[in-house]
Every structure is written in C-alpha cells, then in structure tokens.
Amino acid sequence: MKARVLARTDVLKIVDLLRRQGYEVIAPFRGRGRDTFFDTVTDQNRDHVQIHLPNPYYPPKRYVFPHIERLLKVERKNGGLHIEPTYEQPRRAIFGIRSCDVAGIFHLDRFYLGRDFRDIYYENRRKNLLLVNVVCTDLEAGCRRRMFLCVRRHRTRRPRPLRFAADGSGR
Amino acid sequence: MAPKLTTCTFCGVGCGLYLETQGNQVVGVYPSVSHPTNQGRICLRGWHVHEVASSPDRLRSPLLKKKGRFEEVSWDEALGFITTRLQAIRSQHGPDSLAFLNSPRCSNEEAYLLQKFARSVIGTNNVHHGTGVYSNNSINVLQDMIGVPASTNSIAELAQSEVIVVDGVDLARRLPTIGGAVIRAKLNGARLIVIGTRRHRVAENADLFLQIKPGTETLLYGAMAKVIIDRGLMKLPFIKARCRDYEAFLAEVSNYDLLRAAEGCGVSADLIEAAALAYGRAPSAALLFSSSMEDRTRDSIRAVVNLVLLTGNLGKPGAGLFALTEQNNLQGVCDMGMLPDRLPGFRPVTDPTARAAVEAIWKTKIPVAPGLGSRPILSNRGQGKIRAVWLARCDPVNTALLGDVAGQLLRLDLVVAQHLLMTDTARYAHVVLPTTAFGEEEVTFTSTDRRIQLAERVLEPSPGPTPAWEQIVRVAQFMGADWRYQSAGEVMEEIGEVVPFYSGASYENLAREYGRQWPCTKDHPMGTQFLFKGDEGGRSFKFVAVPEPPQPGPQPAEFPLTLVFGNSLYYWNQNVLVRHSETLKREYRILMLDYPDGFVELNPEDAKQLGIRDGEHIRLYAANASAEATARVTSEVRSGSIFVPHFMREVEREILGLGGDGRRLVPVRVEKEAAA
Numbered sequence: 104m105k106a107r108v109l110a111r112t113d114v115l116k117i118v119d120l121l122r123r124q125g126y127e128v129i130a131p132f133r134g135r136g137r138d139t140f141f142d143t144v145t146d147q148n149r150d151h152v153q154i155h156l157p158n159p160y161y162p163p164k165r166y167v168f169p170h171i172e173r174l175l176k177v178e179r180k181n182g183g184l185h186i187e188p189t190y191e192q193p194r195r196a197i198f199g200i201r202s203c204d205v206a207g208i209f210h211l212d213r214f215y216l217g218r219d220f221r222d223i224y225y226e227n228r229r230k231n232l233l234l235v236n237v238v239c240t241d242l243e244a245g246c247r248r249r250m251f252l253c254v255r256r257h258r259t260r261r262p263r264p265l266r267f268a269a270d271g272s273g274r
Numbered sequence: 275m276a277p278k279l280t281t282c283t284f285c286g287v288g289c290g291l292y293l294e295t296q297g298n299q300v301v302g303v304y305p306s307v308s309h310p311t312n313q314g315r316i317c318l319r320g321w322h323v324h325e326v327a328s329s330p331d332r333l334r335s336p337l338l339k340k341k342g343r344f345e346e347v348s349w350d351e352a353l354g355f356i357t358t359r360l361q362a363i364r365s366q367h368g369p370d371s372l373a374f375l376n377s378p379r380c381s382n383e384e385a386y387l388l389q390k391f392a393r394s395v396i397g398t399n400n401v402h403h404g405t406g407v408y409s410n411n412s413i414n415v416l417q418d419m420i421g422v423p424a425s426t427n428s429i430a431e432l433a434q435s436e437v438i439v440v441d442g443v444d445l446a447r448r449l450p451t452i453g454g455a456v457i458r459a460k461l462n463g464a465r466l467i468v469i470g471t472r473r474h475r476v477a478e479n480a481d482l483f484l485q486i487k488p489g490t491e492t493l494l495y496g497a498m499a500k501v502i503i504d505r506g507l508m509k510l511p512f513i514k515a516r517c518r519d520y521e522a523f524l525a526e527v528s529n530y531d532l533l534r535a536a537e538g539c540g541v542s543a544d545l546i547e548a549a550a551l552a553y554g555r556a557p558s559a560a561l562l563f564s565s566s567m568e569d570r571t572r573d574s575i576r577a578v579v580n581l582v583l584l585t586g587n588l589g590k591p592g593a594g595l596f597a598l599t600e601q602n603n604l605q606g607v608c609d610m611g612m613l614p615d616r617l618p619g620f621r622p623v624t625d626p627t628a629r630a631a632v633e634a635i636w637k638t639k640i641p642v643a644p645g646l647g648s649r650p651i652l653s654n655r656g657q658g659k660i661r662a663v664w665l666a667r668c669d670p671v672n673t674a675l676l677g678d679v680a681g682q683l684l685r686l687d688l689v690v691a692q693h694l695l696m697t698d699t700a701r702y703a704h705v706v707l708p709t710t711a712f713g714e715e716e717v718t719f720t721s722t723d724r725r726i727q728l729a730e731r732v733l734e735p736s737p738g739p740t741p742a743w744e745q746i747v748r749v750a751q752f753m754g755a756d757w758r759y760q761s762a763g764e765v766m767e768e769i770g771e772v773v774p775f776y777s778g779a780s781y782e783n784l785a786r787e788y789g790r791q792w793p794c795t796k797d798h799p800m801g802t803q804f805l806f807k808g809d810e811g812g813r814s815f816k817f818v819a820v821p822e823p824p825q826p827g828p829q830p831a832e833f834p835l836t837l838v839f840g841n842s843l844y845y846w847n848q849n850v851l852v853r854h855s856e857t858l859k860r861e862y863r864i865l866m867l868d869y870p871d872g873f874v875e876l877n878p879e880d881a882k883q884l885g886i887r888d889g890e891h892i893r894l895y896a897a898n899a900s901a902e903a904t905a906r907v908t909s910e911v912r913s914g915s916i917f918v919p920h921f922m923r924e925v926e927r928e929i930l931g932l933g934g935d936g937r938r939l940v941p942v943r944v945e946k947e948a949a950a
Binding site: 132134135136137138140142148157160161165169170171 | 276277279292294296299301302304305306307308309314787788
C-alpha cells in the first residue's frame with residue numbers, strides 16, 4: 104500500500120470518484136447550529152459536504168445495521184407460501200467517518216461476523232462498504248469523557264487479564 | 275432524504291429533533307444537540323412517537339354513522355352533513371347550543387381556527403381546550419398577579435439556577451427532559467428542593483424533600499413566606515419598585531405559624547425553615563409546578579407566586595416561575611383563545627376594546643357573554659342546553675375525570691370528532707374526520723417555556739386524511755364564511771395580527787433558529803428568553819393575601835387513611851398516542867403486566883400494619899361507597915394516604931359517584947378482600 108498526499112482542494116474529488124464508480128456516498132453535512140448529520144451525497148448537496156465538523160451525534164451505524172429493514176419476501180405461489188430472503192447490498196461508501204465510528208463498526212463485525220453464527224444481512228452490507236476515515240487532529244468536546252474510543256480499539260482486542268486481590272475480589 | 279429539524283409533539287417541553295425518512299416512512303429520529311431546550315437529549319416518547327403515523331389503525335376516510343354503523347363517505351358528504359346539522363341546530367336552539375372542544379395537542383393554527391369558527395361563524399363562546407382539568411387555575415392566577423399566564427423563564431436557564439424548587443410534578447415521568455435538566459443542575463451544585471406527596475425519582479435526589487400531606491401546599495408556602503419575612507430575606511427594593519399590595523399580604527402572612535404549619539403539612543418545622551432559607555437566600559431560584567391539573571387550588575398557586583415576588587425571583591436568568599404544561603401545546607391553545615372567557619392573547623371576551631380589536635380583523639361580531647367550559651359541557655351538557663359538540667383531537671371518554679362522558683355524548687344531536695384514530699370518544703360521534711399525523715403537515719406548537727416552534731412536514735400525507743385546520747376552513751366556507759387560507763403559514767400570519775405577542779412569529783422567522791419565545795413581536799423578532807427583564811413596567815406585579823387555610827380536621831377514626839386521586843407513574847398507558855405506538859405501548863404497560871387489573875398504591879408501613887401484601891386484592895371503604903382494587907405497595911406514597919391513579923376509572927366512579935364531584939381527598943379504610 105502506498106501513501107498519497109492530496110491537496111486540500113482535491114479532497115472532495117474522492118467523493119466524485121466514488122460516485123463515478125457507482126458507490127452511494129454518505130458524507131457529513133452541517134444542520135442547524137452545531138448539529139451535523141450523515142446523508143447521501145447528491146448533485147444538489149455535493150458542494151455542502153464538510154469534514155471539519157463536529158462528529159454527527161447520530162452515528163453511521165445505521166448504514167451497516169439499519170433500524171428498519173426488509174428481511175423476507177413472502178408470496179403465495181402455487182397454493183403455498185414462497186419465502187425468499189431479501190438482501191439490501193448497495194455499494195456504499197462512508198466518506199468522512201471518524202476513527203471512533205470505525206472502531207464501532209469493528210465491534211459490530213466481531214459480533215455479527217466473528218462468531219459461530221454470521222449475520223448474512225450484515226455481511227452483505229459490510230462486503231459492499233468502503234470507509235474513508237477522517238482522523239481527528241484535535242480533541243472534540245466530550246471525547247475525553249468517551250475515553251478515546253478511537254484509540255482504545257486494540258485494548259479491547261486484547262483485554263487485560265483480571266487481577267485478583269488477596270481477598271479474592273477483582274480489581 | 276436529508277434529516278429535517280422538527281419539534282417533538284408529545285409533551286410540553288418541545289424538544290428539537292431530526293426525523294430521517296426513507297420511502298415516505300420515518301426510519302430514524304435523533305435529538306438536536308444545539309436545541310436550547312433538550313441539548314442533544316430526548317426521552318422514550320420523543321424517540322418513538324412518530325410510530326403513530328405508520329399505525330395500521332389510522333383512519334383513512336371520513337366516517338358517517340348511518341343506522342348506528344359507521345360508513346365511509348366522501349369528504350363532501352361528510353362536511354356537507356356537518357354543515358347542514360350545525361345550521362339546523364343553530365337556527366332551532368341558538369348558537370349557544372353548540373360547543374367546540376379541542377385537545378391541548380392541537381396545533382396553534384387548528385386551535386385558532388376552531389375558536390374563530392365558533393365565535394365568528396357560529397356565534398358562541400362555548401370553546402375550551404381539553405376536558406376541563408387543565409390549566410385554568412394557573413392561567414387566571416398568573417394573569418392576575420404577574421400579567422402573563424405562562425412560564426417566565428427558559429428551561430435552558432435551569433443550569434444557572436442556584437436553587438430549584440419542584441412542586442408536585444413527577445418530572446422524571448411526565449417531563450423527562452426537564453427532569454434531566456434539574457438533576458444535572460443539582461449535580462453541578464444547585465440545591466434541589468422537592469415538595470409533594472409522592473417520593474418520585476427527582477425527590478429521591480433532592481437536598482430537601484418535603485413530603486407534605488395532600489392538599490396542604492397553601493399552608494406550606496405561607497409558612498415559608500413567614501420564615502423569609504421573619505429572617506429579613508425579602509427583597510424590598512424589588513417589592514417597592516415592582517409590586518403592589520405588599521402590606522395586605524404582609525398582614526395576612528403574619529398570621530401563619532411555623533409549628534402549626536409543620537403539624538398541618540406533616541413535615542418538620544426544621545425542614546420547612548431550611549427550605550425557606552435556601553429559597554430566600556439564593557441569588558437566583560427557579561420554582562417549577564405543574565399547571566395541568568385543577569386539583570391545585572387557586573390559593574395554592576397564589577401562595578407560590580407570592581413567594582416568588584417576595585424573593586424577587588422574576589426578571590433575571592436562572593430564576594422565575596415555571597407553570598409547566600404537560601401536553602405539547604397546552605400553552606399554545608390557551609394563547610390562541612381556546613378559553614370560554616378569553617379571546618386570543620388572553621384578552622377577556624367581556625372587554626369591549628378587546629372584542630373591537632379582534633372584530634376589526636375578523637370583520638364580524640363576537641358574542642359578548644363568556645361561554646361554557648368543557649366541564650359543564652361534558653358532565654351535564656350545560657344543564658341540557660348543549661345539543662352539538664365538535665371535538666378536535668379530543669378524547670374525553672378516555673381522559674376526562676368527569677364520570678359519564680359517553681352517556682352525555684349519546685344524548686347529543688351532533689358529535690363531530692376529528693382524530694387520527696378511532697378513539698373511545700370517536701365511537702360516539704355522528705361524523706369522524708380523519709386527520710394528518712405528526713410529520714405529515716407543517717404547523718406550529720408552543721412549548722412550556724413559550725417557544726413557538728415549527729413542526730415540519732417530512733412525509734407525504736397518507737391518502738385520505740387531511741389537516742384538521744383545513745377541515746375547519748372547509749366547513750366554515752360551506753357555512754358562508756369568506757375564509758381564504760391556503761396554508762397553515764397564512765393562518766399564522768393572521769394569528770400575528772390578532773395576538774400581539776405573536777406578531778413577529780412568521781413561519782420564516784420561526785424557521786431561522788429553534789423557534790422563538792413569545793413575546794415575539796415585529797419590534798423584537800428574536801423573541802424573549804425570560805420575561806420582565808429591566809425595570810420597565812412599574813409596579814405591575816401584585817401580591818394577593820392568602821388567608822391561612824383552616825387546619826384539616828382530625829381523621830375520622832373509622833376511616834384512618836386518605837384517598838388521593840392523581841396521575842401515577844404509568845398514567846400514559848391509556849394515552850391514545852401511546853396505545854398506537856408499538857414501542858411506547860410496550861414500555862408504558864410494563865407495570866400493568868404485574869397488575870393487569872390496575873392498582874392503588876399503599877405505603878409499606880400502612881400495608882404492614884394492615885397485613886396487606888403487594889398484589890393482594892383489597893377493598894376501600896368510604897363513608898357511603900366502596901371499591902375493590904389491587905394493592906401496589908410502594909414507598910413512593912406517603913404513609914397515611916392511598917393513591918388512586920386516574921386510569922383506575924372504576925374505583926374513582928364507585929367512590930366519587932358517576933358525576934364525580936371533584937373531591938380529591940376522601941377518608942377511607944382498607945380491608946383485605948377475601949380470596950375468591
């Protein structure tokens with residue numbers, strides 16, 4: 104893998120490139136006041152994409168694990184019921200996702216992909232997902248309390264063994 | 275579709291939230307971080323109330339009752355039927371035989387047009403909101419004493435309060451966002467004083483919890499005022515500059531006695547004194563009470579306002595008086611004149627100048643005599659004079675604490691119901707008009723801190739239902755009125771002309787930030803964060819002398835406990851919106867899984883003494899009545915009292931009788947019911 108340096112003015116060209124390649128591109132936008140949100144980039148809102156924004160309060164988890172999704176299609180056919188799974192698997196890219204949210208998706212992977220049972224709906228969405236990560240250059244208000252989820256990822260992967268005090272209680 | 279900022283339409287807090295949609299369905303909700311009231315938080319109801327819009331039970335077509343059964347009809351047939359019947363009843367029995375009631379969940383535009391229709395097209399002042407149990411006492415007292423019937427300060431300012439008094443309202447359950455703001459203020463150093471009969475969640479966190487006997491608020495506040503005066507903590511410069519009638523108040527307060535009050539209220543004198551000193555010494559103290567129930571007497575609200583005036587807690591941030599409204603637009607429907615004795619803007623209907631000002635805009639005459647309120651209309655049809663009732667989003671059969679509303683509706687010549695759903699009330703209607711839901715129309719609501727906010731349209735309306743305000747306009751047009759409103763925004767423009775403190779609240783202005791707090795005028799279009807800033811207005815506040823209430827008589831030996839009726843922890847379980855939102859229905863029925871037949875609440879001490887265990891059947895015996903119920907043993911209830919949630923209609927009817935005489939406290943004894 105090679106590193107590339109982009110001119111500041113060219114950063115949004117990544118969005119254009121991804122869209123040309125057929126991705127549905129999700130990116131951060133500014134709402135009212137300090138409110139920000141992820142939304143699908145269209146021709147109309149492309150110029151409003153911003154990455155130097157407070158991280159949206161409503162996380163991008165819904166793009167890998169939506170609140171509402173159709174799982175099955177049930178049809179009456181030949182006097183019986185024909186059941187067919189329906190997979191939503193758009194080619195989707197999240198542009199401007201922060202490291203903490205990437206860590207969040209990593210945790211979802213551990214649960215839905217990393218155990219005996221693989222969630223096929225989740226897997227289909229994940230296979231088609233491309234993430235363009237923005238790494239914070241300064242600490243956002245509130246991050247201190249969230250214990251730097253973005254950098255704690257490795258700690259979660261290798262949990263520290265519990266130590267026991269002399270009386271047997273964990274600490 | 276891009277998320278759109280809108281307003282939660284459940285309770286009076288008016289949280290700002292974004293709705294995300296996909297394929298004409300709301301698929302996501304999240305709170306606005308920047309909204310000054312909720313600041314990134316919403317409660318369970320905010321997350322899920324949009325589910326009502328996609329309820330399979332939504333009404334899709336107008337329904338007309340023919341031979342005792344509802345039939346789907348066209349809009350023209352339904353509205354034509356209403357018009358013909360209204361005209362016939364008016365010409366036969368006069369305009370005052372018709373009445374128009376709405377719910378405090380109606381939008382400002384709906385409320386304004388309904389009362390305008392009643393007053394200018396029909397010719398009656400028989401207009402009222404809710405079912406008669408809402409904020410009339412609070413409105414009248416606040417209007418009289420401070421000139422503004424609303425909360426004086428903003429929810430966001432609670433973070434600046436040094437002392438917060440919460441009086442009689444279970445914030446955690448009823449207005450959770452405000453409950454959270456109060457707890458955060460306490461964690462940041464504010465002193466929290468809770469006054470009430472129930473040990474609710476906020477009370478658990480209080481620095482001082484005064485668990486008083488039911489109905490003794492007036493006595494308590496009088497005693498607190500006495501302590502403040504005796505210790506010289508009253509703010510005399512404020513009183514001299516801004517208040518009238520202080521001397522009469524002072525003379526009356528001197529009759530109060532701390533020890534007597536302590537005995538009467540059932541809390542220690544030390545506790546009352548500590549609360550009074552904390553409130554009196556605080557540079558900024560906020561006082562929160564629920565305006566929504568009429569079980570608070572006018573005197574008890576006067577005593578609250580007296581205390582606020584005495585300590586100069588008006589006209590500064592972090593202080594003030596919060597008359598909390600529990601329905602999302604209770605403040606707004608009152609502002610819009612859904613009151614039988616007040617025009618829009620709270621001007622008395624009996625005032626010729628006020629009438630003339632409104633008549634000039636409406637270009638029609640307004641009846642002079644105040645109308646009937648919802649209580650007489652729904653409890654005895656105004657002694658039989660009322661022949662027809664229009665109920666806008668109103669469900670009194672389910673919610674009114676008035677006994678036999680259904681029986682009264684059955685005896686009317688015409689009942690018109692506007693609602694999303696086939697409510698218990700709509701079943702008794704002659705015509706049911708289906709309305710659009712939250713997210714399907716652009717209208718405004720006014721929150722408990724006077725914030726007029728837009729609720730945006732984010733969904734295409736389902737085929738069939740139309741906005742309730744449009745239905746009113748069409749009936750008015752059928753009856754010959756020259757009403758030409760094309761949008762709710764145009765209605766708001768007229769509201770701005772009629773209600774002086776809404777004159778700057780155009781949709782364009784409201785959409786700029788997070789709504790505007792009234793007074794929002796053309797001169798001050800940014801609105802008003804807190805009232806009475808500066809010294810303008812002279813001595814506009816008024817003390818009212820409240821005589822010391824007589825000590826409650828001794829509890830009859832044969833009836834040692836007091837029955838209290840009120841709103842319980844889970845009272846939302848009967849709300850029609852909750853019942854049609856899958857998540858809320860599940861959450862608010864959790865307690866009912868343990869008590870499927872409902873419950874009345876007893877203190878553990880009383881229960882132990884009576885040998886009653888949680889979940890056992892008991893019988894309550896009053897002087898002339900008795901009722902059976904299931905016991906819920908909980909320390910939330912004060913020892914010596916038994917709490918009956920309002921949704922226990924059978925208990926209420928059996929103890930108070932079908933008419934419900936409004937008594938709140940009933941001496942009773944309790945016996946364990948023999949197992950069946």
